[in-house]
């Protein structure tokens with residue numbers, strides 16, 4: 001016999017209560033583990049995504065940079081514009097390989113089957129620049145040229161959703177029909193959801209002559225991004241957003257969502273800790289006489305404390321194992337749930353189940369037990385044998 | 395003959411709110427090594443208080459106690475633990491067995507705290523000594539009252555104490571079973587164990603070598619039988 005088997009037998013004596021306490025711990029650990037694994041996966045995916053972007057710097061009209069950044073990522077309309085002279089000024093900066101103008105516009109379309117109203121995002125682009133900027137673009141059908149009219153390329157996801165194929169004709173903007181000449185092969189990023197038309201055509205159709213919303217910049221040397229963006233910031237109308245900034249912004253947004261979740265978890269953990277302490281105090285009180293008996297047969301206060309501690313850690317560690325397993329099994333469910341809550345989520349799997357994280361969750365559950373067991377253990381170790389034995393009788 | 399327990403002028407005062415209860419009033423008590431001593435007295439006369447002080451489970455308010463020639467009064471709980479562990483076996487009226495442990499495991503329990511490993515043999519010997527060879531793997535719930543008390547006695551013996559203290563060990567048992575338990579005590583005594591037994595039952599108490607009668611926190615009589 002040892003302290004461990006004694007603890008196990010004691011806990012089995014009150015199966016129901018033990019089970020409930022274990023479940024309480026398990027739930028807390030599940031939430032904790034899921035959040036941490038989501039967090040590390042999220043950061044990893046986000047980094048991957050930004051690194052694969054061909055665009056290093058974006059110039060947008062002066063305004064709120066955070067809003068701009070999130071609009072660029074989501075595809076939204078920036079209600080301010082840059083001019084052709086801004087583009088010239090940018091192009092003249094030393095170290096820039098390519099600066100291409102874009103006009104982003106949103107229009108409302110109707111889903112043909114459901115009649116639902118859906119927002120569409122159209123980019124007016126210069127096709128050759130874009131091909132250089134995004135060398136991974138492949139198209140089914142063909143690209144348009146910059147001078148063509150009534151032509152459109154659509155992203156893969158969008159085409160699938162709206163049932164477009166090469167040759168489809170659709171209406172976009174005020175009373176204007178476009179023919180789909182090309183469908184992008186899946187890029188895995190936001191381009192999958194966009195419409196692309198020649199820039200000059202876009203400026204005409206949407207009545208934004210000579211206006212652009214964004215200048216996308218590719219630099220010659222990635223190390224010079226900071227220097228180039230510094231030069232660009234000197235142009236009065238321009239707000240500069242580097243991709244690292246965008247990532248930072250998203251990280252910040254995700255960060256605030258995360259700190260909220262962390263708070264919730266901290267509260268959940270504290271509540272569950274008090275639940276554990278309460279259960280322990282209850283069972284320790286019920287067993288006062290038993291502890292008295294143990295002292296009378298040679299147990300020291302330390303022995304009693306150790307017994308309570310072992311039982312507590314037993315409970316929290318079991319909870320830790322169950323909670324971690326549940327989190328691993330349920331990770332895809334949780335991922336869906338959290339993806340819906342985050343301001344921006346990368347396409348890859350958000351959950352990253354590293355062995356370190358599993359180890360952390362288990363160690364954490366042990367530490368939780370040590371903390372929770374402290375007071376009940378201290379309390380029961382302090383009883384004099386007399387108090388203890390009398391305690392139950394009177 | 396050598397004195398193993400010497401108590402002089404023991405007093406014990408319990409406080410219950412503002413009320414003071416004098417459970418022991420200047421009690422002198424003495425037991426020789428290998429002696430079988432019984433303590434009788436009406437309920438509330440201080441028997442349990444006295445036994446607990448002798449067993450170092452409780453500290454006296456005043457007076458002195460020597461065990462094995464060494465002064466005990468004034469020792470810290472840390473030292474008292476060792477003293478109890480090495481010298482004293484305790485038996486209670488309510489047995490106080492762990493319901494989740496078998497008879498064998500209950501008897502083994504003190505070894506967990508004394509960090510001794512006595513092996514199966516020793517436990518078998520103790521089981522045999524208390525007449526439970528066949529019952530080692532039973533849980534307390536599957537045993538009769540007499541058998542449970544035997545388990546408790548076995549548990550008190552596992553660390554080879556010099557003194558066995560029993561507080562109304564037959565209080566919950568019928569008279570036949572009580573007699574058998576007393577026979578067991580006699581047998582242990584013959585093997586050299588010092589026994590202090592508190593009881594209500596005068597007939598049983600007379601089976602000891604020496605009988606103290608407590609009343610109102612004072613020793614009234616000390617009879618010696620041969």
Ligand SMILES: Nc1ncnc2c1ncn2[C@@H]1O[C@H](COP(=O)(O)OP(=O)(O)O)[C@@H](O)[C@H]1O
Pocket residue numbers: 390408409410415416417435436437438439440441442443444
């Ligand atoms: N912890 C305690 N607090 C207050 N009074 C106590 C306590 N323990 C015992 N007493 C009182 O001390 C007296 C002696 O008790 P006890 O030694 O248990 O008597 P006995 O064992 O002879 O029946 C009784 O009056 C009892 O009520």
Ligand SMILES: [Mg+2]
Pocket residue numbers: 441442443561
């Ligand atoms: Mg009593």
